Amino acid sequence: MTRRSRVRFPETFLALALFFLAASPARPAGFSIFAQGAKASGMGLAFTAVADDPSAVFYNPAGLGFQKHFSAMVGGSLLSKVKGEFEGANPFPGPAFGVEEQSKSTFYLPTFYAVLPLTSNVNFGVGVFAPYGLGFRWADAEQFSGRFIAQNAVIQTADVNPVLSLQVAPSLSLGVGADYRLSRVQLERNRAAINPFTQSVVDVAHIKLTSDLQDNHGWGWNAGLLWKPVPTFSLGASYRSSIKVDYDGEGKFTQRLTGNAAFDAAVAASLPQGKQKVAVTIDFPASVNLGAAINLPANFRVSLDADWTEWKSFNRLFIDFANTAIPDLLRPTNWKDSWAYRAGLEKKWGSFAVRAGYYKDKSPQPLADVGPILADADRKAYTLGLGYDADRWGVNLSDIYIDFDHRDTRGQVNHDQFFGQYSEKANLVAFDFRVSF
Amino acid sequence: MKRMTFRAAVSAGVLTALAASPLFSQTAFHKFVAVGDSLVAGEEGNCLVERHQNRSWVKLVANQLGISDFQQPLISERALTNPLTGQPCLGAVISGQTITVGAVSQMGTNQNAALSRPYDNLGFIGSPRIKDFVDLKVSVPGRSGTDNVAAIVLRNFAGGPFEGMSAVDEANSLNPDLVGLWAGNNDVLGAATSAVAIDGVTLTPVAAFEAKYTEVLTGLAASGRTIVTFTIPDVAAIPFETTIPPVVVNPATRQPVLVGGQPVGLLGPRTTSTCSTPPCPLPAGTLVTLSASSLLAQGIGIPVALGGTGLPLPDGGFSPPSTLNPGVLLYPDEVALIQQRTIDLNAKIGSISAANGAILIDAYSLFNEIKVNGFEIGGITLTASFLTGGLFSADGVHPSQIGYAIFADQVIQALNAAKGSGIERPDIAHALLTPNVPTISTAGEVDPSGGPYGFSLSMWKELLGSFGPEEGISVVLPGSGKRVPRVVHR
Incomplete structure (x- = not known):
């Protein structure tokens, strides 16, 4: 939650990653992105009590405690807006x-996860992913009827999330991590x-407000628990803290003749000249994920999730110009906390797996706030997935x-x-490739 | 069973489609008639022409109700001539490097004079007061500005098709199920535009107003009829009163001239607590009307030390028995008197409306809200600023087409709220995004005496003609010795 840190190590990678992370039309509720692994995506994102691949860094860090080998997983998602109309x-x-x-x-959103066993019951993991994103870009921006509200609204994030997991008992694992978030x-x-x-x-005039990636970041943390009271049944819970990012950016006013x-001439005299300093704060919400999974006969597995996000923290958008001659923008958003319910099914034939899922997300955005910046909505999602998981490698694909x-x-x-x-x-098409040693 | 389900679905779909269309609105109200003054007629920029009439709130409401046969006295718009043959229409023009106000066209003649029945829009300009909607049964062209315009709209002149019928009579003859009544504005507006606030001359006494408003409203009331009424806006808050600050400004920058770090007050004829010998700086809270523009251009009201004449701006007054000398200053006590009278008359409008079951639209509160916070729609901020605010037209008094569209929306929303109807709200975007300019080939006329805000002596005359005092009172402009002429439009 500090500004202008001198920490630079992840930035080259993240800048490259963010080059691809332009938007997230397939976002779950609000502007969070919950699809962070192809296996989880195939199972309707109901993965809190599964968490059996390195994407557990995101879904439930306690899941790393049951993974006994080094694994690295690279992948990503291709996000396509099939329809976006007003x-x-x-x-x-x-x-x-x-x-x-x-x-x-x-748009392509890359992900990277790795888990490294340190001792017989302590694992280190790290993930790089984009948990939040927003891209509302209107096609004919200069003619769009809402162009005086927004032509293009973007929020990009890239998180580096190192975690430690501890298997405290054969059936119980805990995990905790630090979450470093860059955003623009x-x-x-x-x-x-x-x-x-x-x-x-x-x-x-055309007004463009932007912030640079390297100057705007925040810190948070995540934690999780995974309990397998019997080999065929597991319960999971995870928490990811809120992260406040104070953005320092600039605004540029370009006159339209x-x-x-x-x-x-009168307009030119009234327009701010040069780049104007502007500040914005976004409180990314905390979230709690609760899940259960059960292995059934004939190599079926069913997983269920109930996920809560504290969206009420996003109660206003305040764009503060340092130049007092420029009116600030204060927009009450008044979002509400929201729940999502997810269900997943997996059927295995040896190393091959077929997955399906369904989830239902409740929008946190009240109608009063719906507009060209963001028009969020309740949604239903249907998922399918395929996977091949061998000991040394695995590949997963989902839609x-x-x-x-x-x-x-x-x-x-x-x-x-x-x-x-x-x-x-x-x-959303997600894919990943895993190697393990 | 399947067939029944399909039929039900089709029926529901048709009903849904109808509910979303103006056609469905016809079942809500079949006949809409409006009675009132220039705000009902749709006046903008000191004139009323077809371009304005088709964008008035009254016409927009009729459109949303799906009423196709909505008749108005459509006034043609003519190019400027020298001399003018009709009342000039004002607009923004360029004088040198300055954006100011000038005449851009003029009023022509009624293109719908042959209509055999009364008009549905019975609103007329010419400063009708509340009494005129029941008492003016025979218009006499040439007697007053009100008579001149009433003769065109009501056509109740001697020998005319509706001789002997008042506006209320004509409205009733159309048997409407919806009536809009916006009246009473001129019972206080004349005081603001002439900058002379005198009870019984430029301000209608409360008791007299109450009696006539009751007569008008009860005269319009009928079983099964819905009536929409409006309060009177704060006439001291319109751009005509608020644009020119009471301090000396640099004409180039329009920023206050500072002496010793302090602004310098314009000069007026009254003494103040810190000035015993006139002319004296205007006290805080004084309103300077746009009519002062041409006087300021002559250095009147500006101290000699700042290059002015040192003469005071005229305060105006009334010389009994019948001579009104308009001024350009409303001192705080006069502002308070006008505002209190507006509040008092609005209280009467409210109580009489309630007693007669009318739906009241509080234009007073809406104007005040806009004055303080502006009006936001679709990322566009509208304000009460002169020429650039978007809500008022170039005369600084009447709404613009945008302002009228917002009033139409207020009416529709009020009807829907009161009646539970689903009348579609009007298209304010059309008013916002469509240029409102004469459709004729015309060039703006700039009067170099108009001063920094473009209000020349001739414009002042026109405005006073529109918002003049009681019938029988003569108006003499300062320094001219000339009576304000009445322009007759036939």
């Missing part, structure tokens, strides 16, 4: 803009003004199809006074 309604922006779309780019944010939008000659709204020299409920602000109270219906569908 259809406006009266009173603003009205129907004239038709159906407007978000960019449908596919970006917000772009146009500024509106009334053209006095036409008495109508025109675009007079209207063609009226007198008006443009998550996420069907978001519509979010409709028509007839509702909305902070942005921006009304219409948001529709979104996304797909």
Whole structure:
């Protein structure tokens, strides 16, 4: 939670990683990204009580305690926004803009996990992953009806998460770790003004607020417990703390000429010149994951998760310009804590496995906060996975199809006074490759 | 069973589609009639032309109700001529390097004069007071500005199709199920625009207002009819009163001139606690109207030390029995009187509306909220600032098309809340994003005497013609010795 640390060791890797981590259209509730391993993804992300590969660093660090060999796992996710649309309604922006779309780019989010046994019952693990991300980029940004609110909103994170696990008994393991989070944010939008000659709204400037990755970070921690009272049944619990990141960034105002020299001159005189210092704080929420898993006859395994995220910590967005002549942006968000319920199924034939899952996430975002910056929604997700797990290596592949409920602000109270219906569908393909010694 | 389910689904789908369309709204209200003043007519920028009328809140509400046969006295818009033949329409123009206000077009004639029935929008400009909506049964063109416009809108002049019928009579003859009544604004507005606050001259006494408002509203009330009424906005909060600060400003930067680190007050004719010999600096809280612009350009109101004449800005006054001398200053006591009268009249509007079951829209509170916090919509911030705020038109008094769209939205929301109806809210984005300029080929006319805020003597005359005093009172502008002419539009 300190600023401007001189710690530099992970930055080269993380900067490279973040080069790919542009957005997360397949995010679970809010802007968290819970899909951090192909095996877990295939099982509906119900992995807290499974945690039997190195991605346990993320899902439940106690799971490392039952892993007795060095393993390293590299992988990633390909995130695709299948559909991201907005259809406006009266009173603003009205129907004239038709159906407007978000960019449908596919993004790659790499992951890396490793576990190293230190003693017979103490393991060290490390993970590098992106647990949060947001990418709401509107395709035709200069014509988008919500361009005065947001054209492009981005939150990127990259965590380095070293953990230690201790198998305190043959059936019980504990884990604890430190979570170092680098993050950057970006917000772009146009500024509106009334053209006095036409008495109508025109675009007079483009505002781009950005923060650099290396200057903005925070610390947190995670912990977990995994108990296997009988070989065929396990219970798991994990906790990841909140992390506060204070971003120092800059804002740049670029004038959009209207063609009226007198008006443009007046606008130019009122625009902040040069780069403007800006500060933003985001409280990334704490989360608790509870899970159970059972091995059934015929090599079936069923896992269940109930995950709680303390989203009420994200109760406002405050963009603070150092220049007092520039109005700050204070936006009450008033998010609510949310629950997600996940179920996974795995069937094994020797080293081969087929997986399926389902989960249901409740959005923490109230309708009043839904807007072009982020229109989160309740969603249902269906997952499938394949895997081959041998002693020395393994490979997993999975797919998550996420069907978001519509979010409709028509007839509702909305902070942005921006009304219409948001529709979104996304797909996530995850894969990883493991080597063990 | 399957067939029934399918049929039910289709029916539900059709009902849903209908509910989302203006067509469905027709079942809510079939006939909408509006009675009132320039805020009902849709005046903007000191004039009323078809461009404005089609964007008035009244027309927007009619559109949302799905009423296709909504008739208005549509006034054509003409290019500027010298001399003008109609009331000028004001807009932003460029004078040198400065954005200011000038005439951009002028009012023409009524293109819908042959309509055989009364108009659905019976709002008229010309400063009608509350009494005029029941008492003005025979308009006499040339008698007053109110008569001139009433003759066009009500067509109740001698020999006219509706001779002997007041606005309320004409509204009732249309048998509406929804009536909008926004009246009473001119019972206080004249005091603000002439900067003379005198009971019975520029301010209507409360008792007289109460009697006439009751007569108007009870006259409109009928079984099964819904009436929407409005309070009077704080006329001391409009750009016409708030744009020019009571201190000397640099015309180039429009920032206060500082002497010894302190702003320098404009000069007025009254003594103050720190000045016993006029002219004296204006006390805090004094409002300087836009009409002062041309006087400031002549150095009036500016101390000699800062390059002015040292003469005071005119305070205005009334010379019995019938001469009004408009000023450009509203001292704090006058502001307080106007504001208290507005509050008192609004209290009457509220109680009379409640007694008659009308839906009251509190325009007073809405204006005050906007004045303090602005109005945010879709990332756009609108304010009460002159020319650049978006909510007021170029006369600094009337709303812009954006302001009217917001009022239409207020009406629809109030109807939906009170009646449980699902009338679709209007498209404010259209008003925000569509240029509001004359559709004719015209060039802005700049009067070099208009001063830093562009309000020339001729514009002042026009505004006073719009918001003049009681019938029978003459208006004499300072220094001109000329009476304010009444422009007749036929």
